[in-house]
Amino acid sequence: MHDFFPATAAAARVVALVTDEHLDLPTPCEAWPVRDLLEHMAGFTAAFAAIARQQEVTGDPPASGLPEGWRELLAAAFDDLSNAWGKPEAWEGEDEAGGVAMPRAALGVVALDEVVLHGWDLATAIGVPFAVASSDVEVCMPFVEQFSGMSGGPFGAPLPGAQEASGVNRLLLLSGRDPAIGWEGGVG
Template sequence: METLDFGTAGAALTSVVAGVREDALDRPTPCTDWSVRELLAHVDGLLLAFRAAADKDLGPLTDTDPSRQALVLDEGWRERIPERVDALVRAWSAPEAWTGTTRAGGLELPAEVAGLVALDEVTLHGWDLARATGQEHRVDEATTKVVLGFATQTAEEQSPIFGPRVPVPDDASDFDRALGLAGRDPAWARP
């Protein structure tokens, strides 16, 4: 598989993180069980784990089931998350990141699948944070195509990584279709 460009998705996530105000940290998100604070903590950890997966630096970062991690947002997240985004983008830009096998979330999987999951996580959670905090979230057409393809395949396989599908109109954009397949309502608005 050719390497995928994480640059646009990474830049979109970094922009959204920069726009999160302190008074928004306890707001709900489209990830129904998580507040903005908890979602930021999840993103903070997944950036490290998927960078390690790209580097084949197997160990605690790649072997920990994310559902078993406490979602505590440590101080310094505003500076740390953009640095981790940059490290993730660099790691997945290396052709060798996409070859062989690696681990993520305690599962061994083909490296190209780990890369798709990482891009999907960065893109969708960027959108989740943007919606919860009233910001814009834009990704390019190429990223949208990859995320839609991954969401379609995952939904067809009835994988448990997403919530139940959310119906979207027939004329929905490709990104909204991906959101629906990934269990998100493209029209979600914070209460």
């Protein structure tokens, strides 16, 4: 079991700083401007909270466009995600995400990785700090190392220097993100 609160609180702080003028800015996720990244965050927080509660994911993915009050809704969704994974039973057994069955403990790591990497993506896009706890980096690292460079995998190609880097910089480089474009010093 791992405490999601530092990561979800950091992501929620960044979301609160997003202005309407930021919505069309590019992000390190090349295909997604800020608006699309926020929609993805709303989708994965709901899906992974349902998985943690061993509930079936119901309903359609969020429609294009952010709903009224999206900042508050996302803040609540991050709290909900953290609370859902804060129960030991969330980490037990097996479940499915994206059509792939895997242990819940692995799904918890995937959920945390989504919060950490996309929180950094959003912070980088709008030019604000993003604090990443070293314990979150330690939990996410084996997952990112396993899938780094995989054709059709969840990450872009690893960037030069990934093997020599450490901490959050290694995590970012292995996932195809350049820590030099974002705010550095965010490891807590």
